[in-house]
Amino acid sequence: MTTALNPKYAFDTFVVGAANRLAVTAGRTVAETPGSAYNPLFVYSGSGLGKTHLLMAIGQAAKKLAPGLNIEYLTLDEYVEAFHAAIAAGQGDAFRRRFQGVDVLLVDDVQFLAKRKEMQSELLRLTEALQVAAHQIVLTSDRPPGEIADLDERLISRFSGGLVVDIGPPDYETRVAILRRKAEERAARFAPGVLETVAGAAFDNVRELMGALNRLVAYQAVNETQINAATAKQLLGLKAEAAVPAGAAVARGAAPAGDEFGQFLADVTVGLGKAVEAWRARVAEAILRWEGEGYRTRRLEALLEQQAPAAVDDAIDAYEKDVERLKVLETEVAQLDPQASGQSQFRDPERLADAEAAAAEVRTGAAPPPGPSAAFALATYAVGPSNDVAVSAARDVIKRPGKKYNPLVLVGKSGLGKTHLLNAIGLELARARGAVVACLSTQAFIDELIAAIDGDRVDWWRARYRRATALLLDDVHLLAGKDRTQEELFNLFNLLLDKERQLVFTAPAPPGALEGLEERIVTRLGGGLVAEISEPDRELKRHFLEQALAQPGTPPDAALLDYLADRPVDSVRSLIPVLQRVVSSAAAQDVPLTAGLARDVLEGQPREARRSGGLRTSGIVVSSMGGVKSREKMVWDWPDVADRLIEEYR
């Protein structure tokens, strides 16, 4: 039923001149963005001026750009015929469905709608359906919609609602260009002035022009001699005054060999036309390119609307510079806040200032993720047999982040130095150039996510962490029951792992023993290295104490170190208050720190010590029940009874 598109009728073979430029530009736009630019596109012109050529060119160009498009070309008569056949077969609905599914519908010669009421309402329905579905419809006619006899007002308004353009008869220059191209296509060579003579004749349309050319081609082929301008005129029955442009006619009159100037004029006309109009091609090319990349090209289109804008290349350069800047801004914003990068100002060079402002806003809001604490240096981390596996793994991670142990999970009870080691790793990793180390407690991670959800800035929050070159989370077991955070961590984990960025976690127990964590998180945590830190051994404690008591010039008393290191504490952290007590006592009494003092403070005569120093003391005492009680855990300074009463009364 529909006619196949004739490959000869393409934009490449369409000679563009002043009379058809608008129609061709609109046609190209429609072919590139069907359904969005001018819908419907209504092209009208006298017969033989290229309507069908343009219609088919639109179809071919659209097909070339998007081969998946369903494109139909047909004349109105074919459409009417098909409709009648469908109605006769009881397939009216199927017919309608078929055409409503067409992406680009090209209907030729719609002037034949005149006085066909039933077809008008059918076409109205189809036009509405196609427009609603954003499918393109292009129509051609030999007259504008308003002049088609008895055309339904609604159709007139529909057709006029898109773009109505006309194609005028080609001017002399275009006629010369058409003739030259067609002669070239036919591999025909004519003597100088022949084609100009034909172009100068008052042919109403291109078809007649082609007819004249064909006669010359045929004559020349039969006679095997090159015809000249005079013979051409004679062959075509042209009158002298109508044969060439006015100027050239006078030229011939002025001198017998006046053709020379006529030929020169024709050549210069074509050459100059191309040269002057070359800027249009450059602008159109730029529009095509940037529209294709999704940028608004209003500024460039405005150039085309001018007759002859000055400094076109500068305008294009400036536009492209702005686009490049937009690209930079968009990329930057996409990293900081993907949600913001989709904003329209990043695609409109006219709104570069808005884009700059939006980027600046995102930049200020895009604080880096929390980093490691400077208080936990690796150098101050005490190492002993109880944690040497973890420390060795940490050193490997620092040396080759993301490559060796990823993730590294530091496991151990509270107070064994996991947080210290985690931060120490973070500090070391942060030394690398361009490093963005996210090091924080899991609780802070959860709180940040909640705040981001609350502020509708989850994308921004994600982007912040996705930029991280290393993620170190303390107390990962706190994720238990936090499904959303687990989900986010899961995605972040995968993303960072893919990019070989280091992940380090701490947990009180091996991943498998952590409750409330999703299996996918557990398996991922266990996928790298799980390094356990056990209760501090004597060597580690002694090392720790040595560091803690170190003073410039005076090494700590070895007996004191031995004594304190021998104290049965379950973590390094619980050694700290013990040490503080001894140090405070020494300071209060203004005596040197010795093992004897420590023993006195921690084991003997606590009440006297309290009285004498007015300080709370603690230590390990053997209770009457035979068990060991830690004085550190006991409250020695009860408030006065009166204070307590007032407190309770309140």
Added chain:
Amino acid sequence: MSLVNFTTREITCKIVYYGPGRSGKTTNLHYVYGRVPEARRGRLVSLATQTDRTLFFDFLPIDLGQISGFATRFQLYTVPGQVYYNATRRLVLQGADGVVFVADSQARQLDENVESLQNLQSNLLEHGVDVRAVPLAMQYNKQDLPRELILSPADLDDALNFRGVPSFAADALHGTGVFETLKGISELVLKRLAAGSTA
């Protein structure tokens, strides 16, 4: 002078015929003048001596009418060929959009041709213009003279056209090659217009 004036929608193309004395520059203009319809040409201004030697310059304006919406004019100039009129040559050369170098094909004039070509180059440089940047065409005139007196276009190409610009054999007195040369230089000028800025 700008080739294209977008404000007034005018295109003015200044073409200067350059070359040694008596090479046929003015003859070129006379031939063109004779072929251009009266309505399209201005007065051929020729300041010549009693002996028909160009004293100052020849000037032939040609109005090509409206082309692509632009009022298009060609202005053809010649320069005085004699060595001692260099200041005039330099003046005429100013703002040229294209130059036709009219060489005298006679073998005995070769040195004058070379000298004039060098003079063209130095005068362009005086205007801050590199000869390579100016549309230039060569015309080997007087090719109608007996073979034994002239150099062939190929020989002249070897001797003068080391830049490989378009060259045309001509007999300006009878018109051979005159419009071909004009067309050739026009193409070069327009090509530069298309390639370069529109301003």
